[in-house]
Amino acid sequence: MAERGYDVIVIGAGPGGYVTAIRSAQLGFRTAIVEKSHLGGICLNWGCIPTKALLRSAEVYGLMSHAKEFGLSASGIGFDIGAVVKRSRGVAGQLSQGVGFLMRKNKIDVIWGTARLAGKGRVQVAAAENAPKGALGGGDYEAKHVILATGARPRALPGLEPDGKLVWTYFEAMAPDAMPKSLLVIGSGAIGIEFASFYRTLGAEVTVVEILPQILPVEDAEIAAHARKRFEKQGIRILTEAKVAKLDKGANDVTATIELKDGKTEALKVDRVISAVGVVGNVEGLGLEELGVRTERGIILADPFGRTSVEGVYAIGDVAGPPMLAHKAEHEGVVCVEAIKGLHPHAMDKAKIPGCTYCNPQIASVGLTEAKAREAGHEVKVGRFPFVGNGKAIALGEPEGLVKTVFDAKTGQLLGAHMVGAEVTELVQGFVIAMNLETTEEELIQAVFPHPTLSETMHESVLDAYGRVIHV
Structure with missing residues (x-):
């Protein structure tokens, strides 16, 4: 006899899992989420968010080291790696607590432990040692729909295995x-x-x-x-x-x-x-083989709506395959649970998922590269614009960068956009929206971009693809 029955149980409380649980609750499903260690998963606690906090500290340190270039003076510049790490962990902790608040707000039961599929509609949970006092934990649970969002872990190469020290x-x-x-x-x-x-x-x-x-x-x-x-x-x-x-x-x-x-x-x-x-999906110990859920090379095979080979079992996020990105997992989960509700959502188009790398310089992209566009048979028009031609970039002291756009020469369809330079991870969403709206070069050329902004590099790149660039 199950301790409690639900409409939806989500296994894994990373970005994909907790967002899916929230959308599930919004749709009126009685929802629970199972997590073995930290709300927010790897991304929030050990990936996306804390790394950005570390990189922000490095960015500020780098700017301080070049204070003279901005007409400023600074002496005795240094850093305390312990304090840098402490700030990063604090940011992660704050956001993990925020996920807990969202679970309570949306009346989502959090079950602390390690879950496995014990049969159709049945989830068996082994209690977690770090479960909060009085929280739901080990036991048997039932759900009409079980969504696997167990994420991924670092891949280890033979002979090069990490040891945690060296x-x-x-x-x-x-x-x-x-x-x-x-x-x-x-x-x-x-x-x-x-x-x-x-x-x-x-x-x-x-x-x-x-x-x-x-x-x-x-x-x-x-x-x-x-x-x-x-x-x-x-x-x-x-x-x-x-x-x-x-x-x-x-x-x-x-x-x-x-x-x-x-x-x-x-x-x-x-x-x-x-x-x-790279990383590999967490598919072990879930009871997939016994239930007949198909896997391949460390990922769970699922259709564009998250449905696996077994009715009532779904997979989203890293465990469902690349691109292994938090925002892909979040959107994938929403599509999955809305399809369960019968809302007929659009299947996610993986070709329109942006990728961002938060190094210095930042890198961001969406859609096809120039090479991939040509391989796909497109005749292309390619535009480029360097940051050195942008007033805001020069004023920021960030004149090194490049925006590149790839269009279908026959239709004007934006096939891809690729950027390297200051704050491009914040700029790329403009191209993402344009691609989702099936925008052509004409709309992008006619759009008025604010001055002075880095976003003008995006406009000029489009202009360059059609022989109309202004500032180079």
């Missing part, structure tokens, strides 16, 4: 006991590049090793090349088409054997190593 994942990299003087980052995706940027700004000698020819492999090649030049100018050493073959650990350092693209090898001794080679 070889870090993003967990340890966010809360170091001491500031390393030298650092090796394996992988140049968003996670690896953000940590490389953070530690380099604070003075560490940083080397990034990427097995592919291009850093930031999912980004447009031109944007990635621009970013690489900026990183190398800052002193980050980047090795592409290279592989870390093995790690030899000392008492308080690591010697990495790196296979270079010319066939030679290099021994590099560093204080710490960050493994940032």
Whole structure:
């Protein structure tokens, strides 16, 4: 006999899970959410939010270090890594408490523990040791609909496994006991590049090793090349088409054997190593096999509305596959629960999901790269505009950057937009909205952008694609 029955049980209280639970409650479903450790999940507690707090500290420190360029004077500039980490953890803690408030506000039951599917419509929960006093915990629960939002964890490569001391994942990299003087980052995706940027700004000698020819492999090649030049100018050493073959650990350092693209090898001794080679979905221990839920390569197979191979079981977010982004998980969850309600939502178009990397310089993109657009058979028009032609960028002391837009030459459809430079993670939403509205170049050209703003670079990039650019 189940302790309590629900319309919807969500397993996992990360961004996808808790947003799904809130929308479920708004739609009138009796809703519960199961979480084993922290409300807000990895993103809020150990990913998206606390890393941005760390990067903000690094950004302020970097600006202070260049005070003279702004006509200012500052002496005795320094930082306390413990205080930097404490601020980051405080930000995460505040937001986790906020998720708890939202659960109470929406009358969502929080069940503390580790869940598994015990049969159709049945969820078995093993109680969590850290469950708040008096909270729901271990037991059997029932629901008409079970939504899996269990997220993902860092991928470990054989022979390069993190140990929590010398070889870090993003967990340890966010809360170091001491500031390393030298650092090796394996992988140049968003996670690896953000940590490389953070530690380099604070003075560490940083080397990034990427097995592919291009850093930031999912980004447009031109944007990635621009970013690489900026990183190398800052002193980050980047090795592409290279592989870390093995790690030899000392008492308080690591010697990495790196296979270079010319066939030679290099021994590099560093204080710490960050493994940032991607993530893998948390599919283990959920009872998927017994129930017949199909998985493939560490993800749960689901349709555009989150439906799995078993009726009444759904999957959203990282565990349902790429792109593994918090905002994708949130929207995916809303679509899923609205489909359950019978509201006939639009299936999420993954081609219109923006990606952001919060390094210095920032990188943001949405849609097809120029190469992917050509591969798809489009005849394209490409526009580019450098930040050096923008008054606001120069006034900010941020003249290095680039906006690139890709249009279908025949229809004027905006196929993709790619940006590198100051605050582009805040600017990209303009292109996201344009793509969702099926905007063509004509509407974008006719739109009046405010002056002086960084957003004018977006307008000029569109103008450039059609031979009408003004400020270069």
